[in-house]
Amino acid sequence: MAHHDPIGLISPRAGLAQLNERSREIFRQIVESYLATGEPVGSRNISRLITVPLSPASVRNVMSDLEQLGLIYAPHTSAGRLPTELGLRFFVDALMQVGDLTEPERQSIQQQLSSVGRSQSVETAIGEALTHLSGLSRAAAVVLTAKSxxxxxxxxxxxxxxxxxxxxxxxxxxxxxxxxxxxxxxxxxxxxxxxxxxxxxxxxxxxxxxxxxxxxxxxxxxxxxxxxxxxxxxxxxxxxWSGGNGDDRQLIVRGQANLLEDLHALEDLERVRLLFEDLESKREVVDLLGRAESAEGVRIFIGSENKLFSLSGSSTIIAPYSDGAGHIVGVLGVIGPTRLNYARVIPMVDYAARIVSRMLGG
CATH class of the missing domain: 3.30.390.60 (Heat-inducible transcription repressor hrca homolog; domain 3)
Structure with missing residues (x-):
């Protein structure tokens, strides 16, 4: 067998930088297939999908390199491959093109959030906005806000x-x-x-x-x-009134039922059950969301980056929002499986956080 192109296996980071176009395209197909279906994808299917004509054997060679880099792995039940957490992080940081919201989506989020009347509390309005965000993102929407x-x-x-x-x-x-x-x-x-x-x-x-x-x-x-x-x-x-302790915060969660859709295996069900428990007990989720409060813009935690055992099969996409004085007063976003539609959800969360800031005069 002819030796295939090396792609730099000195270290994962160096290797990532040296992925050639062909390797990137094969990797992108594996990730996009996973995000769309949750299923492993094999070399035969990939050779049909990619734009560069390559035989299944050549695709397998590239997949072997990607596996050595820690970007993909073979689940025990299948000959196909799935992205690892490192692979998903690399995809989100380096390869993904974040889509823009459609005008109807923008209007829909804006309408939902700007419908705050004087008779409605900010919490009620944000709760409704979250229900809407969870519907659009097909994940659970969360907000951590100060009661004050x-x-x-x-x-x-x-x-x-x-x-x-x-x-x-x-x-x-x-x-x-x-x-x-x-x-x-x-x-x-x-x-x-x-x-x-x-x-x-x-x-x-x-x-x-x-x-x-x-x-x-x-x-x-x-x-x-x-x-x-x-x-x-x-x-x-x-x-x-100086606040800042746990009792002065509240967590609002909407759309947990979305997490029950598209489950592919019993381990998925177990992961979602644990995630429900986390969302119920709130404490660790409050801690996780709190870490995004000092950040500018959208933060993405994938899998074990959540630092919470039960959230390890999940991804969290969150952004802070501000009050009239420009102080960050809360964070909002979504929690869902690692196969969230990142390109679509990231701009949604960003836009929703900006609208909430505007609503609070920020």
Whole structure:
């Protein structure tokens, strides 16, 4: 047998850079076939699909190189090949052409998101948008958002004990949140009333984050007219709203049923069952999504890059969105099998995140 063209097997990374056009085309066919059907593809089928005329034997030689590079593997039940996680990552980073959304898709996402009325909370609107995104992407759509995105209507300080008070926050959408504050010794009831009045005059219609920014500035300017103990009550209130811990986040998931379509084997079913459990328990998913909050634009985690055992057969495509002040306040995206339609889903997630930012004034 004649020796076939070497494609640089010094190291996977060096090898990837040296893949020739023929090898890339064969590799692309294996990945695209997998993304479309979930099935392994053999050399005979590939030789029919590729534009360069090559015999099945020549295709097998190239496939052998691709396998040595760790880009494809043979599942035990089949003579065909499937892409590995490294292969999928290489395809997404180097070979895939990200499609653009069609005008109807854009309008559809925009319409869904811009239908937020004053009667509807941001959470409800985003929830509806996710249902829509999951339908378009045929995956589960997720959003991680700070609970403090709700717009405030009223605040009240209620004394519980001499040195403890309850802060009651009422949002425009009817959500009520209570937090317990520790008070300085000797704070009179008048200071609690004064603090409530001062805050109510300034917070209406703002999110907690916006209110906090505004109040920190206003407090400095109004120090003279406020009693010192009242200032301390307000400062304690601000400190209790600083957020950032797990309890201040919520995960909204829509479209889990999409994950049950197109299952090819029992191991697929088991993987989806584990993914459902992750989405139910939320904690690890919140951690995963949180890692995208500091990123610009879309982040893609494939398979074990998710760093979560039960998510290892899945891919996550997520993008952060911002509020009116330009601060990242959440992330949204989709979680699905590794054979997501990346080229179509990536621009969808990107567009949805930009529309949500616009909706929040970002």
């Amino acid at each position: 995105n709700a717009r405030l209507k009223h605040i009240e300080f209620v004394r519980l004990e001499p040195e403890k008070a309850l802060v009651v926050l009422v949002a425009e959408d009817g959500q009520v949140e209570n937090r317990v504050l520790t008070l300085q010794p000797g704070v009179p009831s008048s200071a609690l009333t004064e603090a409530s009045n001062f805050l109510n005059a300034r917070i209406r219609g703002r999110t907690l984050a916006e209110a906090r920014l505004e109040l920190e500035t206003t407090l400095k300017q109004n120090q003279a007219e406020l009693d010192q103990l009242t200032q301390k009550v307000i400062a304690a209130g601000l400190a209790s």
